[in-house]
Amino acid sequence: MSLHPLADQPAVSYVMPVLNEEGYLERAVQTILAQDYDGEKEIVLALGPSRDRSTEIARGIAATDRRVRLVDNPDRDIPAGLNRAIAASVHPVIIRVDAHSELTPDYTRRGVAALRETGAANVGGVMRAAGSSPVQRAIARGYNSPFGLGGGAYHGDGSPGPAESAYLGIFRREAIDAVGGYDPGILRGEDWELNLRIRRAGFSVWFEPALGVTYWPRASFRDLAKQFFATGTWRAVLVRKYGRANPWRFFAPGTLVVALVASLLVLALLVTTVLPWGWWALGLAPLGGYALGIAFAVWRIPEQRGALDRLLTAVALVTMHTSWGTGFLRGIVFGGGRVVDRSRA
Structure with missing residues (x-):
């Protein structure tokens, strides 16, 4: 046109x-x-x-x-x-x-x-x-x-x-x-x-x-989490509405959250001896892999001065990923509802 x-x-x-x-x-x-x-x-x-x-x-x-x-x-x-x-x-x-x-x-x-x-x-x-x-x-x-x-x-x-x-x-x-x-x-x-x-x-x-x-x-991790939860929720609504028009990368945070929850559950069961160590320890791979990924990202991201900056960068990345992914899963299951970004309230 x-x-x-x-x-x-x-x-x-x-x-x-x-x-x-x-x-x-x-x-x-x-x-x-x-x-x-x-x-x-x-x-x-x-x-x-x-x-x-x-x-x-x-x-x-x-x-x-x-x-x-x-x-x-x-x-x-x-x-x-x-x-x-x-x-x-x-x-x-x-x-x-x-x-x-x-x-x-x-x-x-x-x-x-x-x-x-x-x-x-x-x-x-x-x-x-x-x-x-x-x-x-x-x-x-x-x-x-x-x-x-x-x-x-x-x-x-x-x-x-x-x-x-x-x-x-x-x-x-x-x-x-x-x-x-x-x-x-x-x-x-x-x-x-x-x-x-x-x-x-x-x-x-x-x-x-x-x-x-x-x-x-946003200037606080709490407000960042609110914003990204809402963003993830509504991205899921767009996935439900437009399907394959959405790039694959929008599915990554939700997949990450599922993998991390499963890995944490395996860790809890191993620590409490409900599951035996051995092959079950492979279930910790998502948790360990994500921790290594965050460490690599923090090492690569520029404009950081000292340990405090690197720690805050790591927290920011984890907050973005997990809040977005959790919101995405919520939106896939329940839709958008009245989930809104209240971080500026």
Whole structure:
């Protein structure tokens, strides 16, 4: 399916769902307003029922800059908020942004150029996670490493080309309208699901590594576990709905959790002498293999300073893998239900 030709400097609409983001919102909006792009801009913030000062901050920003507009998102969920912001926006290019993200100054200019040159319906770049505390930096290292989140192109540098999905995304409005926007029933993994429908409609999704976004992940292991449990649950929903369209790597964390639980059960039975040592000790292989794998990953991941950093990196990786995998198993058996990410509550 083809798209209409895009002007050299088309007007752009930035859409951002906001919920409990008082520590990040103002900076995120500032990086949008500071874009070195000459086309007309607007920002639409979809305000969920925050428990912090996010709504107050958003209203203050909108009061001082007419390019910023606000819409209510009483459902609080990200897909519903994005749909409301998109409906309230007016420009032919829609740029999804996150209150936890900061765009490089050339992000819009380069992204719009890639849209025009490739004819793609959506263009995305590289997520570069960052942290301000030891724990948040450890979590960021997990995000930035294939040992943490696997093989998604936008988690590392690579070559420009067609992609399965995109981080955030710079969209042609035509394509979003053609597929009906975000599915409000998919509470996590909504970007992957939308990009799947875009590709199935005959449009293309493009990875452009020159585009960079700084992402500030959760700052505690407890919040990370909540986030990844919800993500794993909804990935399972997408597996139930779309089957083989899902890459094999999404099955790995659930398989890992099953193997580790079985290995721990064998260990308990061996220690209590319910099972005799011998061949049964082979049941400890998944546990031992995973421990060695984490040790190898910690050794390979860069930007660590000393034993504490390495310990925190190991905890971050294990939390990501097991929380995601446990959520995935929950979703496979029971579906998504009302499992939502409460880590920003």
